[in-house]
Amino acid sequence: MAADDVAVISKHDTSTLANDPNETELHERLADALGRSEGAPLFVVSQKSLTGHAKGGAAVFQMMGLCQILRDGVIPPNRSLDCVDDELAGSAHFVWVRDTLRLGGKFPLKAGMLTSLGFGHVSGLVALVHPQAFIASLDPAQRADYQRRADARLLAGQRRLASAIAGGAPMYQRPGDRRFDHHAPxxxxxxxxxxxxxxxxxxxxxxxxxxxxxxxxxxxxxxxxxxxxxxxxxxxxxxx
Known part of the structure; x- marks a missing residue:
C-alpha cells in the first residue's frame, strides 16, 4: 500500500470551528508527509451529518461505514452540505461529494482513514485496508483456509444481526461489575x-x-x- 491508495477519509467533523479546520489541516499534513501525489483526491465522508454525534460510539459508526464503503465501492454523499467553508475549501486534496459516487470497478477503493477526536485530546486515527489486499498476500492454501473461516464469521454475524432485529437477544448487554465493585458507589x-x-x-x-x-x-x-x-x-x- 502507498499513500495514494488511501482514497477516503471519514472525518470526526462536528461542524464547529474548533474541530473542522484543524482536522482538515491534520489530514492535509499527513497526506503531504506520506508523499501523496499532487491532485490525488481524498473523498470526505462527514458521517455526523447523518448519525448526529454519538459521543463514545462515533468512531464505531465511522468504522462500520468505512468498511461498507471499501466493500461496496460507494462514496456516500454529504447531503446536508450547501457550500464548503472558505477555511476548508483551500485544501489541496479533499473532495466533498454531494451525490452518491458509485465507483465500483472503475476506481477500486483500496484503503481509507478515520479520525475520532475527543475532549481532553483523547484522539485516535485508524487506517483500514480492503481485505483483498490481505488475501492477495497469502499463498493459495492459506487463502483458501482464511476465506473459509472468514465466510463462516460473516454468515454467523449476519444471522446474529437478523436474530436481534427479529426479537432475539440484544446485540449488546452491559456486563455487571465491568469496571468497579457494584457494592460500593x-x-x-x-x-x-x-x-x-x-x-x-x-x-x-x-x-x-x-x-x-x-x-x-x-x-x-x-x-x-x-x-x-x-x-x-x-x-x-x-x-x-
Whole structure:
C-alpha cells in the first residue's frame, strides 16, 4: 500500500470551528508527509451529518461505514452540505461529494482513514485496508483456509444481526461489575483509581489494585469483585 491508495477519509467533523479546520489541516499534513501525489483526491465522508454525534460510539459508526464503503465501492454523499467553508475549501486534496459516487470497478477503493477526536485530546486515527489486499498476500492454501473461516464469521454475524432485529437477544448487554465493585458507589472508586499510580486494567476488563483502596473497603477488609474474581488478597490488591 502507498499513500495514494488511501482514497477516503471519514472525518470526526462536528461542524464547529474548533474541530473542522484543524482536522482538515491534520489530514492535509499527513497526506503531504506520506508523499501523496499532487491532485490525488481524498473523498470526505462527514458521517455526523447523518448519525448526529454519538459521543463514545462515533468512531464505531465511522468504522462500520468505512468498511461498507471499501466493500461496496460507494462514496456516500454529504447531503446536508450547501457550500464548503472558505477555511476548508483551500485544501489541496479533499473532495466533498454531494451525490452518491458509485465507483465500483472503475476506481477500486483500496484503503481509507478515520479520525475520532475527543475532549481532553483523547484522539485516535485508524487506517483500514480492503481485505483483498490481505488475501492477495497469502499463498493459495492459506487463502483458501482464511476465506473459509472468514465466510463462516460473516454468515454467523449476519444471522446474529437478523436474530436481534427479529426479537432475539440484544446485540449488546452491559456486563455487571465491568469496571468497579457494584457494592460500593462508583464515583469514589473512580477517584481512588485515578489517584493510584499502580492501578491497572486487568484481564477481566476491571481495574485491579484500586477499588480496594477505597477507605471503607480497607477498614472493613473487603475486597472488590475484581480482586475476588482474580484471587487477590486485600494486601495484594491495595499494593498491586
Amino acid at each position: 462508583e464515583r469514589p472508586q473512580e477517584a481512588s483509581m485515578l489517584l493510584n499510580p499502580a492501578a491497572r486494567l486487568g484481564d477481566g476488563e476491571a481495574y485491579i489494585g484500586c477499588p480496594c483502596r477505597w477507605a471503607p473497603n480497607v477498614r472493613s477488609g473487603r475486597r472488590c469483585s475484581a480482586c475476588r474474581r482474580h484471587g487477590y488478597t486485600l494486601a495484594a490488591c491495595s499494593l498491586a
